[in-house]
Amino acid sequence: MTQQTPLLKLEGISLAFGGLQVIQDLDIAVAHGEICSLIGPNGAGKSSLLNIINGIYQPHRGKITLDGQHLKSHRPQLAAKLGISRTFQNLALFKKMSVLDNVLTGRTLKISATWPEYLLRLPRAKREADAQRQSAEKIIAFLHLEPWRHSIVSTLSYGLQKRVELARALAAEPSLLLLDEPMAGMNSDEKQDMARLIRDVNRELGTTVVIIEHDIGVVMALSDHIIVLDYGRKIGDGTADEIRQNPEVLAAYLGQSTVEKQQLETRH
Numbered sequence: 001m002t003q004q005t006p007l008l009k010l011e012g013i014s015l016a017f018g019g020l021q022v023i024q025d026l027d028i029a030v031a032h033g034e035i036c037s038l039i040g041p042n043g044a045g046k047s048s049l050l051n052i053i054n055g056i057y058q059p060h061r062g063k064i065t066l067d068g069q070h071l072k073s074h075r076p077q078l079a080a081k082l083g084i085s086r087t088f089q090n091l092a093l094f095k096k097m098s099v100l101d102n103v104l105t106g107r108t109l110k111i112s113a114t115w116p117e118y119l120l121r122l123p124r125a126k127r128e129a130d131a132q133r134q135s136a137e138k139i140i141a142f143l144h145l146e147p148w149r150h151s152i153v154s155t156l157s158y159g160l161q162k163r164v165e166l167a168r169a170l171a172a173e174p175s176l177l178l179l180d181e182p183m184a185g186m187n188s189d190e191k192q193d194m195a196r197l198i199r200d201v202n203r204e205l206g207t208t209v210v211i212i213e214h215d216i217g218v219v220m221a222l223s224d225h226i227i228v229l230d231y232g233r234k235i236g237d238g239t240a241d242e243i244r245q246n247p248e249v250l251a252a253y254l255g256q257s258t259v260e261k262q263q264l265e266t267r268h
C-alpha cells in the first residue's frame with residue numbers, strides 16, 4: 001500500500017446499544033504516521049469508537065479498513081495481530097508484578113517457542129526469552145523507566161503507572177497505538193511529560209497514534225489531525241486551526257466548562 005492509503009479507514013460505521021445510537025454513520029480516515037485526537041463532550045462515543053477500532057465492539061453497519069485491508073470480522077485478537085495496541089481509561093496493569101514483567105506481558109504475541117520448550121529450557125526458548133527481555137528493556141529505556149524496572153507497579157505514582165501502561169502497549173511494536181485518556185488524573189508536569197513521550201513515540205518509532213484526550217490545550221499542541229464527535233456524529237475533522245474555527249464544534253463545547261471552550265478558541 002502507498003503512504004497515501006490511510007492506515008485506518010472507517011466508512012459508514014454505526015453502533016447502537018438497545019435504543020441508544022452511540023455512533024452514527026461515521027466516516028473517518030487516519031493517515032500513516034499522524035497523531036490523531038478524538039475529542040468531544042462526555043458520552044460523545046469516543047471510547048466506543050476505540051472499542052470498534054480494536055475489535056471489542058462490533059459495529060452494526062459499516063466497513064473498517066486497515067492499511068487497505070478490509071477487516072470483515074474484527075476481534076481484539078486479530079487487531080493485536082495486525083499491529084493495533086491500546087491503553088485503557090482506567091489503569092489495567094498487573095499491580096503486584098514488576099515494571100519489567102508488565103512490559104513483557106505486552107510481548108505475548110511475539111512468542112513462538114512452545115511451553116514445553118520453555119519448561120525444558122531448550123535453546124530456542126532461552127534465546128527467545130533473552131530477545132524478549134532485550135526488547136522490553138529497550139522500551140523501558142525509551143520511556144525513561146529504567147530506575148523503576150524492578151519496582152512493583154503498585155508502589156509507583158499514578159503518572160508512572162500510566163507510563164508503564166504505555167510501555168506495555170508499545171512492547172507489542174504496534175503500527176497503530178490507541179490511547180484512551182492517557183493523561184487523565186495527572187498533574188500538569190506529568191501531562192507535559194506524557195505529551196512529550198507520545199510525541200517521541202510518534203516521531204522516533206513512527207507509530208501512528210489515535211488519542212482520546214479532554215485537555216484541549218494538550219490536544220491542540222499535540223495533534224496533526226483532530227476529529228470531533230458529538231452524540232456519535234462527526235461534527236469536525238481537520239487541523240487544530242480548522243477545528244478552532246468550526247462553529248458546530250464551538251457550539252458543542254458551549255455546554256462544557258467555560259475554561260474548556262476558551263482553550264479551544266485561543267490555544268495556538
Ligand SMILES: Nc1ncnc2c1ncn2[C@@H]1O[C@H](COP(=O)(O)OP(=O)(O)OP(=O)(O)O)[C@@H](O)[C@H]1O
Nearest residue numbers: 017020022040041042043044045046047048049089
Ligand atoms: N457497553 C455498553 N452498553 C451500553 N451503553 C454503552 C456501552 N458502552 C458505551 N455506552 C454508552 O454509549 C455512550 C457513549 O459512551 P462512550 O464511553 O463511548 O463516550 P465517551 O465519549 O468516551 O465519553 P467520556 O468522555 O465520558 O469517556 C454513552 O451514553 C454510554 O453510556
